[in-house]
Amino acid sequence: FLLPSLLHPSVQPFSSPTSSLELSIQTRIFKIIVIGDSNVGKTCLTFRFTGGSFPDQTEATIGVDFREKAVEIEGETIKVQVWDTAGQERFRKSMVEHYYRNVHAVVFVYDVTKMTSFRNLQTWIEECNGHRVSASVPRVLVGNKCDLVDQIQVPSNMALKFADAHNMLLFETSAKDPRESQNVDSIFMSLACHLKAQKSLLYRDVEREDGRVRLTQETETKSNCPC
Numbered sequence: 001f002l003l004p005s006l007l008h009p010s011v012q013p014f015s016s017p018t019s020s021l022e023l024s025i026q027t028r029i030f031k032i033i034v035i036g037d038s039n040v041g042k043t044c045l046t047f048r049f050t051g052g053s054f055p056d057q058t059e060a061t062i063g064v065d066f067r068e069k070a071v072e073i074e075g076e077t078i079k080v081q082v083w084d085t086a087g088q089e090r091f092r093k094s095m096v097e098h099y100y101r102n103v104h105a106v107v108f109v110y111d112v113t114k115m116t117s118f119r120n121l122q123t124w125i126e127e128c129n130g131h132r133v134s135a136s137v138p139r140v141l142v143g144n145k146c147d148l149v150d151q152i153q154v155p156s157n158m159a160l161k162f163a164d165a166h167n168m169l170l171f172e173t174s175a176k177d178p179r180e181s182q183n184v185d186s187i188f189m190s191l192a193c194h195l196k197a198q199k200s201l202l203y204r205d206v207e208r209e210d211g212r213v214r215l216t217q218e219t220e221t222k223s224n225c226p227c
């Protein structure tokens with residue numbers, strides 16, 4: 001496992017710029033983590049978004065893996081870095097600190113055909129909060145495996161209620177069904193658009209501070225996002 005900054009020495013994550021000059025030449029990276037029970041489809045969603053296809057076979061994720069995709073939003077190229085985390089407790093322990101560090105957005109995934117994976121969301125939210133992920137970090141909820149229409153256990157209205165109560169948007173998707181790939185893209189693109197709008201206001205703060213980075217939570221989010 002290599003940290004992204006080691007893999008990409010010329011590119012620094014958004015949260016560590018040092019001057020407004022550097023900001024203008026960097027490609028921004030938004031780090032988005034995908035969490036939820038084992039087997040809900042986190043790896044498949046990550047592949048579907050970053051590679052466009054559904055993997056024939058997956059093995060349980062060990063620790064953490066990440067894949068990147070460059071996207072263009074309003075004329076700017078942004079790297080969306082999707083961190084796929086292990087759902088199984090025994091594969092998580094050593095890595096958990098790494099993937100919550102400097103996270104820009106969180107995707108909580110459950111399997112629409114497994115009520116336990118939905119009930120366990122509360123535990124995932126608590127773990128996330130326990131790692132000091134700020135309440136201002138955007139979070140979305142994803143119900144995956146919607147192609148298994150005959151086996152659905154989690155009704156949409158129940159998921160919607162949960163999403164509302166936790167201030168999250170809900171996406172119901174299938175990583176498997178190619179007709180749903182646009183829906184999978186929407187999860188990550190809507191977060192990237194939201195972050196871009198948020199971070200451009202942060203840029204203005206940086207310039208006012210004459211190169212000093214101020215990651216303030218006071219910024220208001222305004223977006224012309226096409227998503």
Ligand SMILES: Nc1nc2c(ncn2[C@@H]2O[C@H](COP(=O)(O)OP(=O)(O)OP(=O)(O)O)[C@@H](O)[C@H]2O)c(=O)[nH]1
Nearest residue numbers: 038039040041042043044058061087145174175176
């Ligand atoms: N029918 C259907 N199967 C899916 C879908 N997404 C994933 N799967 C299957 O579900 C199983 C688990 O998928 P993974 O993506 O490996 O699940 P994971 O959440 O990453 O699992 P861990 O790495 O153990 O945390 C695999 O057999 C996939 O083929 C989907 O949208 N529909």
